[in-house]
Amino acid sequence: MKDNMSLVGNEEKFQSKVDAEEKVEPKDWMPEKYRQNLIRQISQHAHSEVIGEQPEGNWISRAPTLERKAILMAKVQDEAGHGLYLYAAAETLGITRDELIDRLHTGASKYASIFNYPSLTWADIGAIGWLVDSAAIVNQVSLQNTSYGPYARAMVKICKEESFHQRQGYNIMMTLMQGAELQRDMAQDALNRWWWPSLMMFGPHDAESAHSAQSMKWKIKRRSNDELRQQFVDQAVQQAQAIGLVVPDPDLVWNEQRGHYDFGAIDWEEFQRVVSGNGPCNRQRLAHHVSAHQEGAWVREAMAAYEAKRRAVPAEVA
Amino acid sequence: MKLHDPLTRYVVRLGDDALIMGHRLSEWMSRAPFLEEDIALSNVALDFVGRARLFYQYAADLMGGEVTENTFAYQRDVRDFTNLLLCELPRGDFAFTLCRQFLYDAYSLPFTQALCKSADSQLAAIAAKAEKESRYHLRRSRDWMLRLGDGTAESHERCQNALDQLWIYTDEMFECDALLDGLIATGVAVNTASLRSEWLDTVTETLHAATLVIPEAQGGVTGGREGIHTDDLGFLLAEMQFMQRAYPGLQW
Numbered sequence: 001m002k003d004n005m006s007l008v009g010n011e012e013k014f015q016s017k018v019d020a021e022e023k024v025e026p027k028d029w030m031p032e033k034y035r036q037n038l039i040r041q042i043s044q045h046a047h048s049e050v051i052g053e054q055p056e057g058n059w060i061s062r063a064p065t066l067e068r069k070a071i072l073m074a075k076v077q078d079e080a081g082h083g084l085y086l087y088a089a090a091e092t093l094g095i096t097r098d099e100l101i102d103r104l105h106t107g108a109s110k111y112a113s114i115f116n117y118p119s120l121t122w123a124d125i126g127a128i129g130w131l132v133d134s135a136a137i138v139n140q141v142s143l144q145n146t147s148y149g150p151y152a153r154a155m156v157k158i159c160k161e162e163s164f165h166q167r168q169g170y171n172i173m174m175t176l177m178q179g180a181e182l183q184r185d186m187a188q189d190a191l192n193r194w195w196w197p198s199l200m201m202f203g204p205h206d207a208e209s210a211h212s213a214q215s216m217k218w219k220i221k222r223r224s225n226d227e228l229r230q231q232f233v234d235q236a237v238q239q240a241q242a243i244g245l246v247v248p249d250p251d252l253v254w255n256e257q258r259g260h261y262d263f264g265a266i267d268w269e270e271f272q273r274v275v276s277g278n279g280p281c282n283r284q285r286l287a288h289h290v291s292a293h294q295e296g297a298w299v300r301e302a303m304a305a306y307e308a309k310r311r312a313v314p315a316e317v318a
Numbered sequence: 319m320k321l322h323d324p325l326t327r328y329v330v331r332l333g334d335d336a337l338i339m340g341h342r343l344s345e346w347m348s349r350a351p352f353l354e355e356d357i358a359l360s361n362v363a364l365d366f367v368g369r370a371r372l373f374y375q376y377a378a379d380l381m382g383g384e385v386t387e388n389t390f391a392y393q394r395d396v397r398d399f400t401n402l403l404l405c406e407l408p409r410g411d412f413a414f415t416l417c418r419q420f421l422y423d424a425y426s427l428p429f430t431q432a433l434c435k436s437a438d439s440q441l442a443a444i445a446a447k448a449e450k451e452s453r454y455h456l457r458r459s460r461d462w463m464l465r466l467g468d469g470t471a472e473s474h475e476r477c478q479n480a481l482d483q484l485w486i487y488t489d490e491m492f493e494c495d496a497l498l499d500g501l502i503a504t505g506v507a508v509n510t511a512s513l514r515s516e517w518l519d520t521v522t523e524t525l526h527a528a529t530l531v532i533p534e535a536q537g538g539v540t541g542g543r544e545g546i547h548t549d550d551l552g553f554l555l556a557e558m559q560f561m562q563r564a565y566p567g568l569q570w
Contacts, residue, residue, distance in 0.1 A: 050348075050353065053347060053348040053356065054348050057347040057348045060344045060345075060347055061341065061344065061345060061557050061558060062557055062558065062560050062561060063561070064392075064561035064562060064565075064570035065388050065392075065570050066337075066367065066370065066371050066374070066387050066388055066391050067371075068570060069344075069367060070364060070367050070368060070371065073344055073347070073360055073363060073364050073367065074364060076347055076348075076360065077347075077356070077357055077360040077361065077364070080347075080348075080353055080356040080357045080360070081357055083353055084353050084354065084357070087353070122561060122570065172570075175569060175570060176570075178569075179568055179569055179570075180565075180568055182565065183565075183568060288348065288349075289348075292348065292349045292350065292351075293351075295349075295351070295411070295412075296350065296351025296352060296355075296412065297351075298470065298472050298473055298476070299351035299352075299355075299412050299466070299473065300351055300352060301469070301470050301472070301473070302465055302466050302469025302470045302472070302473030303465050303469065305469045305470045305473075306464065306465040306468055306469045309468065
């Protein structure tokens with residue numbers, strides 16, 4: 001009874017701290033559900049960065065010029081770095097990277113479903129950088145104010161790099177649109193395939209979002225899925241038009257009254273199909289990660305064995 | 319694409335080593351044993367691709383006309399590539415990649431140091447940047463030799479196997495030919511034969527510390543400088559050059 005009382009007291013104190021926009025730090029008391037919710041969200045975010053290395057990394061070996069090759073390498077390397085910050089942020093919540101990777105491999109933990117689509121042409125590298133990174137920025141800028149300190153600070157760093165990624169993607173699209181007809185077709189085709197999955201990145205509509213209400217109350221999430229999606233559409237449509245691309249949505253129209261673009265209905269069946277494992281590349285993406293991890297086991301073991309020997313040496317000498 | 323000017327041929331040769339090495343390293347992206355190595359391997363890969371670009375840009379300046387750095391990378395076939403065979407071998411497992419890297423870095427550091435003194439100021443400038451990178455690369459690959467050689471029985475065996483396979487490709491690094499002889503005489507090129515003893519000292523010291531043994535000499539395989547490659551290079555080029563071959567003459 002007394003324990004229950006103190007728990008209630010803790011939760012109230014926690015909520016008032018969050019309400020006052022104070023950051024929650026790793027050693028602070030936090031509700032267990034807050035901790036679990038954050039682990040879920042941060043690890044999903046980390047896994048997305050890491051699985052995202054695959055569709056883009058695919059094109060490092062085939063990039064059309066040396067400059068594009070070098071830029072793409074740097075970009076994909078940044079994504080790996082983001083994965084690293086985010087795993088580190090998740091680890092402050094009392095879970096190890098091994099456990100997080102295990103959850104990814106068993107399917108208990110998800111990654112952004114958009115990376116289950118293939119990157120078929122060079123223009124896809126443009127579309128991913130432009131749209132997927134734009135969507136990520138819109139989401140992550142709002143997360144710079146998330147209530148959990150380590151997550152918020154990771155977002156500040158990540159956002160800076162993402163804006164370089166977004167520019168490189170858009171630059172690829174712009175270059176294609178200024179090129180030959182086959183290049184413009186390639187760019188348009190990539191937009192056609194990546195547009196709707198990009199909109200789906202923001203998750204279900206607010207009314208249907210499973211974790212939204214509590215996450216907003218705890219200020220883990222700062223803006224709703226639909227708000228963020230609208231912001232993304234408003235800016236991406238203008239960017240598409242500026243370089244002569246046509247957004248593949250017949251219902252897209254500027255709404256003077258709202259001051260936003262209205263857009264067509266998202267195909268949530270498609271979203272569910274891909275999230276639940278039947279997108280074009282789900283199996284390959286996961287299998288690739290599992291096999292790299294398994295093939296690397298002997299290296300990790302060697303490193304641990306070597307370090308253990310180093311630690312043992314001074315004792316032996318003494 | 320036939321190159322005649324000796325300096326251009328030399329510069330392109332150095333660019334080829336760097337590009338092919340960088341390309342092979344970049345194949346590790348998303349496949350490394352852990353995330354930090356995805357980042358580290360791609361860092362080294364980027365250094366090599368960056369180095370290749372500097373050499374090719376210089377070669378393009380020397381040739382003039384329509385030639386750019388991309389001409390060298392994307393519009394030459396396997397017989398025109400003059401990289402060391404060591405650089406083009408498929409990446410193999412992590413031990414193979416790191417052993418290759420160590421053997422090359424142990425050569426690359428004294429090479430770039432010597433190239434800093436080239437009579438050609440442009441080459442000396444490129445070398446000054448590359449030397450700093452090579453110093454870090456060698457420290458890193460040497461550390462990995464220690465960890466893998468003196469880690470577990472499995473890592474030791476994999477590492478020793480990799481060394482045994484790679485050893486016959488190391489002679490080529492120190493080979494001199496008519497092109498080099500001419501450029502050495504004018505102080506432009508590095509006399510690679512003179513780097514062998516320093517290289518061997520580094521390798522011997524490291525392998526000893528890593529509990530690995532120097533493979534028995536088996537004679538060297540060469541040919542890269544003459545465009546006689548392993549079968550693997552053609553496949554690497556087919557992949558790397560796909561865009562420029564499928565859609566020639568466009569801006570990307």
